[in-house]
Amino acid sequence: xxxxxFFKNLSLPSSFLQLRRxxxxxxxxxxxxxxxxxxxxxxxxxxxxxxxxxxxxxxxYGGTSVGKAAKLTEEKTKEALxxxxxxxxAKAKNAVVAIPLxxxxxxxxxxxxxxxRELKEAIEFEARRHIPVPLSEVVxxxxxxxxxxxxxxxxTTEEGVGKKKKFMSVLLAAIHKEVMDAHRSFxxxxxxxxxxxxxxxxxxxRALMENDLSPLLFLDFGAAATKVTVIDxxxxxxxxxxxxxxxxxxxxxSRSLGIDFARAEEIKRSIGLSDRPEHQEIKSTIDPILDNxxxxxxxxxxxxxxxxxxxxxxxxxxxxxxxxxxxxxKLAAHFGIEVNLAQPFNRLTYPPLxxxxxxxxxxxxVTAIGLALRGLK
Numbered sequence: 001x002x003x004x005x006f007f008k009n010l011s012l013p014s015s016f017l018q019l020r021r022x023x024x025x026x027x028x029x030x031x032x033x034x035x036x037x038x039x040x041x042x043x044x045x046x047x048x049x050x051x052x053x054x055x056x057x058x059x060x061y062g063g064t065s066v067g068k069a070a071k072l073t074e075e076k077t078k079e080a081l082x083x084x085x086x087x088x089x090a091k092a093k094n095a096v097v098a099i100p101l102x103x104x105x106x107x108x109x110x111x112x113x114x115x116x117r118e119l120k121e122a123i124e125f126e127a128r129r130h131i132p133v134p135l136s137e138v139v140x141x142x143x144x145x146x147x148x149x150x151x152x153x154x155x156t157t158e159e160g161v162g163k164k165k166k167f168m169s170v171l172l173a174a175i176h177k178e179v180m181d182a183h184r185s186f187x188x189x190x191x192x193x194x195x196x197x198x199x200x201x202x203x204x205x206r207a208l209m210e211n212d213l214s215p216l217l218f219l220d221f222g223a224a225a226t227k228v229t230v231i232d233x234x235x236x237x238x239x240x241x242x243x244x245x246x247x248x249x250x251x252x253x254s255r256s257l258g259i260d261f262a263r264a265e266e267i268k269r270s271i272g273l274s275d276r277p278e279h280q281e282i283k284s285t286i287d288p289i290l291d292n293x294x295x296x297x298x299x300x301x302x303x304x305x306x307x308x309x310x311x312x313x314x315x316x317x318x319x320x321x322x323x324x325x326x327x328x329x330k331l332a333a334h335f336g337i338e339v340n341l342a343q344p345f346n347r348l349t350y351p352p353l354x355x356x357x358x359x360x361x362x363x364x365x366v367t368a369i370g371l372a373l374r375g376l377k
Contacts, residue, residue, distance in 0.1 A: 025051055025092035026195065028203070028371030029081070029187065032100075033069035034058060034223035034247065035320065036080055039368040040090045041348065043376045050350040054088030055364060056080055067265040068247050069224035078186040085190065095192045096371040098200040101227050103179040105131050105138070106172070106199060106239050108145070113166040119144070123170070131174050138174040145169040145235055171236060173199060195375055201229050201239055203370030204318060207344040209234060214313045217301065219331075220366075221321030223247040226293050228300045232310060238303075242296045246321025249286045256285045273326025290327075294334055301335070318342035322363040344369045 025042040035058055040051040061080045062070030072080065107130055114122065123142055124135060131138060147168070175197065184194050204218060213233045220227040222245045230237040246268075253264035268286070271279050297315075305311050315331055315338070322341060332339040344366045345358045 024094065026372050026375030027085075027090055027092040027095040027192065028098075028368040028373075028375065029095050029192075030098045030200065030203075030365075030367040030371065031077065031081070031183070032058075032222060032320075033225070033245075034067055035364070036077075036084055037365050037368040038081075038084055038088060038090060039365055039372045040088070040092050041369075041372040041376060044349070047349045048347065048373055048376055050345070050348045051092075052088045052090050053365060053368070054084050054090070055361075056084040056087070065261040065265065067223065067250060068261060069245075074182060074186045078189050081187070082190050093191070093193055094195045094375060095187060096196045096198060096203075096375040097183055097187060097194055098203055098367050098371055099175050099179060099183070099197050101200055101239060101241055102225070103176050104199045105174045106201065106236060108237055109170050109172050110167045111170055113168050119170075123172070127172060127174070130172065133176070135174075137178070138176055139180065140172075140174045142173070143171045145171055175199065198371060198374060200367050201227070201236060203367045203374065204229075205231065205236060205370065206373050207347060207366050207370035208316055208318070208342055212314075215304065215308070215310045217297070217312045217315045219297065219315055219317045219322070220319040221246055221317060221324070221327070222319045223321065226296070226321075227319075228297055230300065230304045230312070232304075232308065237308075238300070240296075240300055242293060244289065244293055246319075246324065248289050249321075249324070252289060253282065253285055257281075268324065272324045273330060275326075290330065294331065297331075298335070312337065314338045314340065316340050316342055318344070318363040318366040320364045342366050347373070 025040050028039045030037040035055050037055045039053045041048050042051055043049070057066040058070045058072055058080055059066050059068045061076045062072050064070050109126060109130060111119070111122065111126060124140070127135060127140060145168070180197055183197065187194055201218070204220065208218070209231070215230065215232040218229040218231060224245045224247060226242045226245050227239065228242070229239040250261055250264040250268050253267060254261050257264065267282060271282050273283050275283070301312050315335065317328065317331070317339065328339045328341055341363060343359070343362045345362050347369065350358060
């Protein structure tokens, strides 16, 4: 039976990569809207060693173009995953699998300080106020944020004259059971054993975080959606998904230039936000969509500053769309803060020979690497 404790090994940043000895290899599987990514790791002493990795576009399996989001049947997803495992030469039999943010729910709630037994009884009642589906349809987990890491302006609220009531922050997460069942079905059909499921943001968190307790913003620029997550004191605070992504850039280029999606995708990847005079039509075509996405990111930054009194100090970009040329510079200029492109392979040991390739492909593999790291714990 796979683990369903979403917060395993996610208590504090210093514990992320304290690996314990465990034999065998593990496969991290990230099934995104436009591609499937896998990463296979093994453990050598305290090192996570990269054995193989691979990415496969799902568009052709759904009758659409490479780079476009595709809604595949379970049978087609199984077919694509099987093909990818074969092409990558992955041999691991144990897998840790990502659950997409759209099929889960993550929030921080405030509750009166109480004993563990009392909290267990109270959490389900409180969860009904925050989770928009019946609790019978989800798997629920929670984690009490340590005192001093709440990220709130105040830890107490007034309760009558001269009295204050102590509160604690609880990170609450839920996953739709039917989504877990569907993933388990087609993944076990490939001959793999599912060791654990994990909401994708926690996997990315594990792959990217160091001992940084300042407020950070994780920006997952995917094909169909842009997902924004605030991390503060090394803890997930809020997540937000906006229904526009990198495929929207290719779509608008396709319409504007009168070319098919595949050619537009090539132009987007090779030229991006180039300032060269001959590229101005391309830049001016995709800039309005990016500006719209940036506006949504700005709202999240302002909302968190208003609620917590703390400002985001750095943005970390990942996902396939994050490799758009010029995106880091555009965000840094707009928000006036440090912006970095994720390099998750830096967490791993791998042959120096593949360094030039690894340094170019990191952003899409963030979640898969975080999943495989969990499997080594």
